Amino acid sequence: MSDDLVFYTNPMSRGRIVRWLLEEAGVRYETQVLDYSSTMKQSDYLAVNPMGKVPAIRHRGKVVTECAAICAYVADAFPEAGLAPPTDDRADYYRWLFFAAGPVEQAVTDRAMGFTPTAEQGRMAGYGSYDLTIDTLETAVAGKEYVVGDRFTAADVYVGAQVGWGLQFGTIPKRDSFQRYWAGLEAREAWKRASEKDDALMPKDASVA
Template sequence: MNISADALTFYTHPMSRGRTARWMLEECGVPYDTVLLEYGTTMKAPDYLAINPMGKVPALRHGQAVVTEVAAICAYLADLFPDKSLAPAVGTPARAAYYRWLFFCAGPLESAATAKALNLLAPAERAAMVGYGSYADVMNTLEQAVSQGPYLCGDHFTAVDLYVGAHLIWGMQFGTIERRPAFERYAQPFMQRPAFVRAAQIDDALVQQSKGHG
């Protein structure tokens, strides 16, 4: 039995990966409650640790169900609201591509981009030990994927485009992902989507509000 769709609670911070999850919530176009948490305090408080023992955001509560990790939240919401067509049909080549690039982004891309940001990329002789292999391999593989067309699976925008697009938008902005023309061509149109604009406005306003209280 499905839990009622009006029981969504979103735990986040406006300067976190929660920005991607909020974008997904806005794409779904459904009401949700937002709980704002602060680094080092409410994020590590017992009440929130009972929801996510990692003490990190974002997290999504849906009735008695709890989902953490941005990719999982995106996939969960896409399945929860099938009328939004944010996930391809199960058992199709498009669904296979959807899983492939969702997990590629959550695994190799996230790891490689983070390692680059921290100047901790594995040396060539140790590349076999890390899931991403080499930073160059990750970037080249992703470039090949996004160069096939405007979307990663099928003929329309899905949650995997949102998730990969978010990584490219913010990764290129902060220098953890190379600013390649193919990446810009793929991600730029997503920044014009009404849900992206709404989500960014909400989180940007929360950032300014927090500065005003500082």
Template structure:
């Protein structure tokens, strides 16, 4: 698609996921750094994302929010980049991307907040237990360089980002499979470009 892309983000946010995805796509895009608080709650930005959070993208006249949705959308919008499997081969692609968006993020967030699901209430919460989620993710990655389709896809951008944060902030154990998987993804030029761009944006914010 030839329409302009605008990324609304903050370097200390999940917007880093979408920066990486956009660098993998390779299409030109404009970056709007949004300040936490008043900037994200302004009327103009709320017309883009009523949640008042980043990231969001505007692609021509289309608005997409939620990181997993943005990754999936961009993979489909730019099929020439081959970042999504063929439709008939997307079972694992969708499964693990949305596993990360649902059970993994919820389990990690709750752990970070000090909340543990009581053993007798596990059936009431979608992910069951933190331990089950982490063990399931580890098993899905065992012996694999990529989470789906036997090659790099948008699902690796999303799953890899969650694992990266978990290892960085200590919300995931430094298991060998997680470190090996992330180490391979971190070698990608698009990942390195995105990291540099967000690190530079963070430094500029700290100066101001």
């Protein structure tokens, strides 16, 4: 593996998003698997990410954290992989990549934790309401194979992961548009390879699809 790109992860984390991205990019990378209660909180890794969370990457000495940022960075760092559209056609790419990372993540997390904002709190939080966020997300994928025209991009990795996990765990409703979109993505060979690699790292008493 190449020392140029180091991937810090745990198979029971959002690191699965980045693994899928790296497999789509077809780049060489070194994987460092961290444990939540030990190595993730030790000084060596805190020097990489002071939050003590995964995933993160280190590429040629530079650290990138946060899944959406990693998706955008890798797509730009390895243009030959074709994971980013041309710079003059990135409106939907940036819009939906960061919509999924912001409003969708927040709305889904709040709902899972039992917090339903009032109308006033929804304005403060920025996403309005769970229902509004999900309805808006649906406009990104309804009747479409990919979120950016007819091409697969890093935005599909992030949006697709949110949709796929949401369908699996019940945090996103099983609407036809979401199910059709995810069905196309989970058939991708890179997603299958990434899942196999992460599944092989899972504890024997745990399971993640």
